[in-house]
Amino acid sequence: MAISFDEVEVGTVLPAQSFPVTRATLVRYAGASGDFNPIHWNEKFALEVGLPDVIAHGMFTMAEAIRVVTDWVGDPGAVVEYGVRFTKPVPVPNDGVGAVIEVSGKVAALLDDRRVRVDLVAMSGGQKVLGMSRAVVRLA
Amino acid sequence: MPLDPSFIGRTYPPTAPYEVGREKIREFAVAVGDANPAYTDPEAAKALGHPDVIAPPTFPFVITYQASAQVVEDPELGLDFSRVVHGDQKFTYTRPVRAGDRLAVTVTIDNIKSMVGNDILSVRGEVHDEGGEHVVTAFMTLVARGADEAGE
Numbered sequence: 001m002a003i004s005f006d007e008v009e010v011g012t013v014l015p016a017q018s019f020p021v022t023r024a025t026l027v028r029y030a031g032a033s034g035d036f037n038p039i040h041w042n043e044k045f046a047l048e049v050g051l052p053d054v055i056a057h058g059m060f061t062m063a064e065a066i067r068v069v070t071d072w073v074g075d076p077g078a079v080v081e082y083g084v085r086f087t088k089p090v091p092v093p094n095d096g097v098g099a100v101i102e103v104s105g106k107v108a109a110l111l112d113d114r115r116v117r118v119d120l121v122a123m124s125g126g127q128k129v130l131g132m133s134r135a136v137v138r139l140a
Numbered sequence: 141m142p143l144d145p146s147f148i149g150r151t152y153p154p155t156a157p158y159e160v161g162r163e164k165i166r167e168f169a170v171a172v173g174d175a176n177p178a179y180t181d182p183e184a185a186k187a188l189g190h191p192d193v194i195a196p197p198t199f200p201f202v203i204t205y206q207a208s209a210q211v212v213e214d215p216e217l218g219l220d221f222s223r224v225v226h227g228d229q230k231f232t233y234t235r236p237v238r239a240g241d242r243l244a245v246t247v248t249i250d251n252i253k254s255m256v257g258n259d260i261l262s263v264r265g266e267v268h269d270e271g272g273e274h275v276v277t278a279f280m281t282l283v284a285r286g287a288d289e290a291g292e
Contacts, residue, residue, distance in 0.1 A: 019173065025171075025173075028170075028171045029171045029172065031167075031171070032167045032168045032170070032171035032172075032202075033168065033171070033201070033202050033205075034202055034205070034206065035205065049222070058226045058229070059198055059201050059226070059229065060172065062198050062229060063172040063174070063196060063197075063198040064172060064173075066196075066197050066198065067172075067174055070174075070176060070196075070197065071176070074188070075178065075188040075189075076176055076178055076179070076194060076196060076197060076236060077178070077188065077189075077190055077194050077235065077236040079197045079233060079236075080232070080233050081230070081231065081232050081233065082197050082198075082230065082231050082233075083228065083229065083230030083231070083279070084228060084229055084230075085227065085228040086225070086226050086227060086228060086229075132228070
């Protein structure tokens, strides 16, 4: 089942995924992660500090984006490096629908030791929300 | 007032060990909506070669962010956290965090620079297990927006 290094090449596309995020998602993530910054749950506070709305935790978006990689390889322990830049916030309106984070990825480089670099693209509301989003994974 | 660059290279004492529990990993995996059985089913994790359930790749931030409070709340550094946004984040893993780990974090200020009135603070958290073996390093950049910045 595991993806073999021999099966992939530069340009191999990973299955894209969409991740919904609502206010309830953010409250749950705040509790699980211990990040209770009010910009992630208090609309009044978010507006006061100049944000368009309550915004998703950057680390929540980062957690969703890597799922495209871990679902592809099967073993999350295959990830040896993962980094992102937070380029735009993900506003989450209190409308019962929230926002959607769309993530795609492709193999950008073949490395030594059966490792590959995957470049990820994360979009929400037509905006690129992560930059330089890259993971290195060791394949079978 | 810009942050004092003489703090570059400062290392804080290792944190008291954080004990990683199966149920905490499950809670985190549920919160990010990730149903990978390696996070919740010890047998599934073992089938992948792990001794117990492992944590999702971004889970270490829960621990390193707590540890970075030493820097963020260091009165000598004087960071105004109400103006801080997360700029970027990176992890380099020796192995995944797993249930039963007792992890200590050693926090170092890697860099401080000022750009167009903003302070950019780079903090590294090195995570070691009870045996002193390296598990993961988290690199975090925080951007403190300048107090004089116009238009906000």
